[in-house]
Amino acid sequence: MLWVSLPDQRPRRELYWMSRMPDTEVTALAAQEPVGDITWVPSTYRRPVKRFVEAGALAWVNGLERQDPAAYDWVTTLELCSLVTGQASKWRRGSTVRQAVITWENLPNQPLYKVPPYKQALDSARDADLYICTIxxxxxxxxxxxxxxHKIRVVKPGVDTAVFAPAAEPTHEPVVVFCSPLAPNKGIDRVLDAMRLVRAKVPEARLVVAGNGPLRGLVERAAADPRTGVEVAGQLDAHGVADLLANAAVFCTAPRPTWKWTEQLGLAYLEAQACGIPVVTTRCGTNDEAVQPPNDLVDDDVEAIADALVTQLTDRDRRVRIGAANRERMVAEHDLITQCARMGAAFADIEAQGR
Incomplete structure (x- = not known):
């Protein structure tokens, strides 16, 4: 399999899952060596916009034309309107290579679908052999x-439940963790505002923030004031995130939609639940597929977020029960090995139909 969708931007996600599928050899065109058992072809992407763009990356891969289609059974890309999806479709034309597209998209009327060259990529994706929907x-x-x-298969994302696992003893400390991009659509500003209300009722409550993004300065300014209880954890690897979550009381984000994006699932929700802690977040898009009762999905309102956090932080028995139920569901429905096998079965099913 050849993977050609900005793997450097999403470590241990879609490309990593492909590499964990049974009996699958994966080659990736990437600027940095990917995580996993993957053949790495050092490559660059032309990117007029340097940051990752939700819904469809504005980027083309350099050097795809040098790859021999005869060496691959599949070429796989991320999102229907991503420009590399159209690029891969053109590259495989006239060969026996099948194409798969992984999509998280949940907006039926995605505005990018109407904008060239995204629309061209979308139209070219109609010739793909398999669509894996993560929600x-x-x-x-x-x-x-x-x-x-008949080409669509729904395979929910997997979480490494060996890495993302509960602590030996749930914490007694009122620690809230925000682990997500520090961008307006993920709501770190809302969470900071909510924590001011939380600390009026739970003075010892702390907020630990992990991640990076355009609102990092906002977080750093809050952390500079010891009265806020805000701490900056910075950018962490998977094991660092797992350790942070396992020793927290609650996970909290506050996503809100943009003109071309709304929350789809949220892997961080799954990781937090696998670590055996409850989630407080705002209703946004289809994140109810990840965050289910008795976790807290609230309105996009600072007071509502704060009230839910206070309830969780002041009732340890309740949050321990919720955390245990979360862990059980993640193992049953989102274990990485199981979900990667299911993803592999989706590819095998399409191959069998073509025999």
Missing amino acids: DAARNHMLDNGFDD
């Missing part, structure tokens, strides 16, 4: 856009 809403959005249902 149920992604399948619904594809059907609304006229894609063939």
